[in-house]
Amino acid sequence: MRTGLLSRARERRPQFAAPLLASLLVLLSSPAFAASPETSPPPAADLPAPTGFSAKDRPGDSGNATLLTWKDPSGVPEGAMIQIRRAVPPAYDWTDIATVKLGVERYEDTTAKDGVVYRYEIAVTVPAAGVSGPPVVSDPVASHDNWFSKDRTNSFIASVLFIFILLISITMAKSGKNIFIRRIAGLNAIDEAIGRATEVGKKVLYIPGIQSMDEIQTIASISILGHVARATARYGADLDVANRDPLTFASAREVVRSAYLEEGRPDLFREEMVNYVTYDQFAFTAAVSARMIREKPAAIFLIGYFFAESLILAETGQSTGAIQIAGQADPTQLPFFVATCDYTLIGEELYAASAYLTREPILLGSMRAQDIAKGIVIVLGIGGIIVTSLGLTWFPDLFKTK
Amino acid sequence: MNFEFGRVALVVLFALLPIVGIALGFFVPALRARGPLFVAFFAGIIPILSLYIPRQFLSGETGMRPRLDQWLIIVYGFALLLGIVNVIQNGSRKIARREKGWPYSAVLMTGLFLTGGLGIWGAVSGQGITTLPDGSGTPFKWIADHFFLPLQATIFALLAFFMASAAFRAFRARNTEATILLAAGIVVMAGRVPLLEFLSSPFPPLQPTAAVASQGLGKLTEWIMSTPNGAAQSGIIIGAALGAASMAIRVILGIERGYLGLGGGE
Numbered sequence: 087m088r089t090g091l092l093s094r095a096r097e098r099r100p101q102f103a104a105p106l107l108a109s110l111l112v113l114l115s116s117p118a119f120a121a122s123p124e125t126s127p128p129p130a131a132d133l134p135a136p137t138g139f140s141a142k143d144r145p146g147d148s149g150n151a152t153l154l155t156w157k158d159p160s161g162v163p164e165g166a167m168i169q170i171r172r173a174v175p176p177a178y179d180w181t182d183i184a185t186v187k188l189g190v191e192r193y194e195d196t197t198a199k200d201g202v203v204y205r206y207e208i209a210v211t212v213p214a215a216g217v218s219g220p221p222v223v224s225d226p227v228a229s230h231d232n233w234f235s236k237d238r239t240n241s242f243i244a245s246v247l248f249i250f251i252l253l254i255s256i257t258m259a260k261s262g263k264n265i266f267i268r269r270i271a272g273l274n275a276i277d278e279a280i281g282r283a284t285e286v287g288k289k290v291l292y293i294p295g296i297q298s299m300d301e302i303q304t305i306a307s308i309s310i311l312g313h314v315a316r317a318t319a320r321y322g323a324d325l326d327v328a329n330r331d332p333l334t335f336a337s338a339r340e341v342v343r344s345a346y347l348e349e350g351r352p353d354l355f356r357e358e359m360v361n362y363v364t365y366d367q368f369a370f371t372a373a374v375s376a377r378m379i380r381e382k383p384a385a386i387f388l389i390g391y392f393f394a395e396s397l398i399l400a401e402t403g404q405s406t407g408a409i410q411i412a413g414q415a416d417p418t419q420l421p422f423f424v425a426t427c428d429y430t431l432i433g434e435e436l437y438a439a440s441a442y443l444t445r446e447p448i449l450l451g452s453m454r455a456q457d458i459a460k461g462i463v464i465v466l467g468i469g470g471i472i473v474t475s476l477g478l479t480w481f482p483d484l485f486k487t488k
Numbered sequence: 489m490n491f492e493f494g495r496v497a498l499v500v501l502f503a504l505l506p507i508v509g510i511a512l513g514f515f516v517p518a519l520r521a522r523g524p525l526f527v528a529f530f531a532g533i534i535p536i537l538s539l540y541i542p543r544q545f546l547s548g549e550t551g552m553r554p555r556l557d558q559w560l561i562i563v564y565g566f567a568l569l570l571g572i573v574n575v576i577q578n579g580s581r582k583i584a585r586r587e588k589g590w591p592y593s594a595v596l597m598t599g600l601f602l603t604g605g606l607g608i609w610g611a612v613s614g615q616g617i618t619t620l621p622d623g624s625g626t627p628f629k630w631i632a633d634h635f636f637l638p639l640q641a642t643i644f645a646l647l648a649f650f651m652a653s654a655a656f657r658a659f660r661a662r663n664t665e666a667t668i669l670l671a672a673g674i675v676v677m678a679g680r681v682p683l684l685e686f687l688s689s690p691f692p693p694l695q696p697t698a699a700v701a702s703q704g705l706g707k708l709t710e711w712i713m714s715t716p717n718g719a720a721q722s723g724i725i726i727g728a729a730l731g732a733a734s735m736a737i738r739v740i741l742g743i744e745r746g747y748l749g750l751g752g753g754e
């Protein structure tokens with residue numbers, strides 16, 4: 087840290103006579119000196135300077151930002167603020183970049199460019215009085231991008247730990263260790279619902295939510311759709327998959343086509359089984375509700391990510407007398423499904439479906455890892471309640487992340 | 489330099505290698521299933537890495553992560569085109585074969601071509617789809633304002649009636665759990681509206697007592713929503729988050745393949 091040019095300039099006193107002063111005036115009027123350093127307003131003698139000023143690259147970011155920190159001085163008048171200025175060496179054309187309130191003691195300059203060296207200057211200023219205190223200048227600093235986001239260290243450790251538990255569990259499952267999974271009524275009812283639709287000669291309606299394939303619930307739903315399509319192919323039931331999202335539509339069609347091929351019934355597959363309705367939420371809701379009322383499907387699957395349309399669809403389906411199986415991981419729409427559907431896959435049950443239905447050892451192993459992680463979360467939660475109740479506030483801070 | 493690396497890496501990972509994979513798949517059938525898994529692995533791992541590695545080539549403004557999102561939008565556009573083609577195919581078939589409900593398809597086709605045509609005309613003519621130079625609305629906007637928005641609002645408004653019928657069914661006291669639900673539901677509903685004040689309005693001496701009771705009911709409602717309800721929701725959210733993380737890792741590692749139509753898993 088160095089004091090500013092202005093404060094250094096103040097220490098020099100004129101020692102030469104008038105001829106030299108005249109020469110100086112000529113020099114100052116030349117273009118080179120016209121671009122000489124801009125000077126801060128004259129400092130008020132009674133304004134103190136901030137201390138501990140440092141400028142460095144903002145840690146853990148993707149570049150183009152510097153972090154300034156300092157300690158506010160004491161004894162500053164009311165309305166005082168910290169003025170921040172920036173210059174690119176070797177020139178000292180100071181540019182105002184911000185004025186921040188006292189007490190903040192940090193500033194992130196997100197207008198910095200990677201690789202450009204800057205100097206920063208801060209000073210206490212009282213805008214109303216138009217006076218500034220002595221400035222403090224930082225060492226040169228240049229921003230750059232970083233290799234690791236330290237703010238997310240806790241999240242990184244948790245992710246690595248979870249992946250480690252997952253891989254261990256999968257290895258154990260592959261070695262033939264028996265893994266118990268509790269009964270999930272909603273998944274057991276899938277075959278029953280399709281069987282009933284086959285018996286009464288009506289179609290099975292499947293709605294994979296209204297979100298796209300970048301939503302993990304939609305991916306889970308499409309996996310369940312594969313199982314449903316294999317069952318309808320086996321039983322010879324008619325299947326209707328109504329889609330709101332075009333990417334989900336493309337995926338659903340491939341999954342259903344593959345399911346019919348796997349079951350050896352490509353003759354039963356028709357392109358219109360998996361159809362696109364519309365992108366608009368309520369137009370989709372209206373079209374599918376109307377389809378439910380007109381065609382009266384025997385089984386309706388509402389599995390995926392739904393929003394306000396969840397209750398309209400589920401109530402309409404309920405009024406037609408169809409067996410309804412719903413599934414959603416988001417708790418906001420779950421009460422509607424629980425109130426109106428015969429079976430509901432709640433939360434994690436949605437993601438457990440492919441393991442539960444296929445009984446693949448690898449998938450079962452991942453479910454085991456999920457349960458272990460849940461156990462760890464419960465232990466940490468109970469530990470957190472105890473530790474925080476004892477007044478140790480560092481424990482919750484361990485889990486805070488940006 | 490970093491920016492160039494990110495762009496080149498994306499092109500190699502998501503364009504060149506899949507094309508090579510598809511070409512090889514003609515000769516080695518086992519490779520056909522590997523291509524989508526390969527794409528899924530990198531599409532999944534890049535956002536995760538960008539969360540922890542803030543390098544410009546990965547997570548900067550023009551890094552791999554934002555570019556991947558841009559690519560998704562492009563793919564989305566083509567998928568939407570597929571969807572529109574599917575709507576036209578299905579609608580035309582129903583009308584041509586006079587299948588049950590074909591008049592609905594005729595209305596749909598009319599709306600699709602009329603609205604779509606006016607939108608395309610607005611774009612081609614340069615007048616846009618919102619307002620004309622004189623300040624009046626375009627025909628496209630007129631259709632949106634006078635047909636689409638009222639119809640949309642109508643469907644959304646139906647939610648109120650469906651909510652009432654669902655609540656009626658859910659709140660029947662068939663067993664102990666349903667009775668608790670009913671009691672909690674009544675308290676929450678009463679606590680969210682000035683019910684007691686309304687009931688006491690014909691009896692002025694009772695109004696101060698009703699106001700105090702209403703405040704107490706409000707506090708009880710807040711407690712039910714934040715404590716038992718909040719705790720249950722947290723449980724569901726934690727379980728679902730772990731399930732989602734597990735599913736995501738299975739997808740990235742190629743263990744979960746059901747969404748590709750390649751069977752449940754390997």
